[in-house]
Amino acid sequence: MLIKTMTYNKIKNTRVLVTGGAGFIGSNLCEDLLANHNQVVCLDNFATGHFHNIEHLMTNPGFKLIVGDIRNLSDCHKACEGIDVVFHEAALGSVPRSINDPITTNDVNIGGFLNMLVASRDAGVGRFIYAASSSTYGDSEKLPKIEEVIGMPLSPYAVTKYVNELYAHVFALNYGITTIGLRYFNVYGRRQDPHGAYAAVIPLFVKKLMSHESPVINGDGTNSRDFTYIDNVLQMNHLAAVTDEPAAYNQVFNTAVGERNNLLQLTTLLKQYLTDFDQAIAEVPILHGSNRPGDIPHSHASVDKARNLLGYQPTHTLKDGLKDAVQWYWNNL
Numbered sequence: 001m002l003i004k005t006m007t008y009n010k011i012k013n014t015r016v017l018v019t020g021g022a023g024f025i026g027s028n029l030c031e032d033l034l035a036n037h038n039q040v041v042c043l044d045n046f047a048t049g050h051f052h053n054i055e056h057l058m059t060n061p062g063f064k065l066i067v068g069d070i071r072n073l074s075d076c077h078k079a080c081e082g083i084d085v086v087f088h089e090a091a092l093g094s095v096p097r098s099i100n101d102p103i104t105t106n107d108v109n110i111g112g113f114l115n116m117l118v119a120s121r122d123a124g125v126g127r128f129i130y131a132a133s134s135s136t137y138g139d140s141e142k143l144p145k146i147e148e149v150i151g152m153p154l155s156p157y158a159v160t161k162y163v164n165e166l167y168a169h170v171f172a173l174n175y176g177i178t179t180i181g182l183r184y185f186n187v188y189g190r191r192q193d194p195h196g197a198y199a200a201v202i203p204l205f206v207k208k209l210m211s212h213e214s215p216v217i218n219g220d221g222t223n224s225r226d227f228t229y230i231d232n233v234l235q236m237n238h239l240a241a242v243t244d245e246p247a248a249y250n251q252v253f254n255t256a257v258g259e260r261n262n263l264l265q266l267t268t269l270l271k272q273y274l275t276d277f278d279q280a281i282a283e284v285p286i287l288h289g290s291n292r293p294g295d296i297p298h299s300h301a302s303v304d305k306a307r308n309l310l311g312y313q314p315t316h317t318l319k320d321g322l323k324d325a326v327q328w329y330w331n332n333l
Helices: 024-035 073-080 095-100 102-123 156-175 201-210 230-242 263-274 279-283 304-310 318-332
Strands: 015-019 039-044 063-067 085-088 127-133 178-184 216-218 251-255 287-289
Touching (some): 015 073, 039 073, 063 073, 095 102, 102 156, 201 318, 230 251, 230 318, 251 304, 263 279, 263 318
Parallel strands (some): 015 085, 039 063, 127 178, 178 251
């Protein structure tokens, strides 16, 4: 079991921009940055984010909301005015969504990303931290995943996230902006949306089990993931923002726990924790469907690079984080 409380360096008293700040990860990041006395600008078009995620922040004098779209360069320029550090979280997530609509995924994730890099460059932003993705590992079978070894992408979404890394590299090379990419591995936790066609597996399964409906596992349940609790992600963003280690600049880092759990293990834990609130959930059967196209079969990260260069120490394993997440969903769904 990991230690849930750990002191680490955090960004403080800085003017920062969080794109996609009304989303799951973005809203948690906005809240945490404000708690550390930063001036926070949130840019969001509410395509996938929700106002209720940030409503409690609106009265904070250090918080400013800009309703805008990263596909609009003028919105990006406006949001970057006077900003020291950008946390770029805005994107259209979901592998299935990208397969169904690759054009919009490309427009947002590549066109929008490029707009944000240009606006950050023009505004003299000191550091650009962006949400990369474990989908970049594609068909590489190497486990655990290390940052320097990737395969061919398996979905349009994976293509867009890899292109983000390439653009970040060439902007660092040609314009001198410091970029750090965080390859997120199956992030979950408070405020993750359980609704909609592209809901992530953990909130979707929690919602179904709470309603006594059977979750459907894609495949036989042996596909595995490095499920990463939101607090580990917040730590990585802070560390990327404050590091003064030159070897960490213009790099990508796995943002994960460094453990591997399959979907059968996940559903067993979910049922175990939810039955603390409702014993009937123990009797809800789990169903199986076909594998989804574009999915990586196994995902397990090495976090050695983040440990060595950023001082990262994950605080929540799946068991730790899932217990906290289930408690949040029970109180808020």
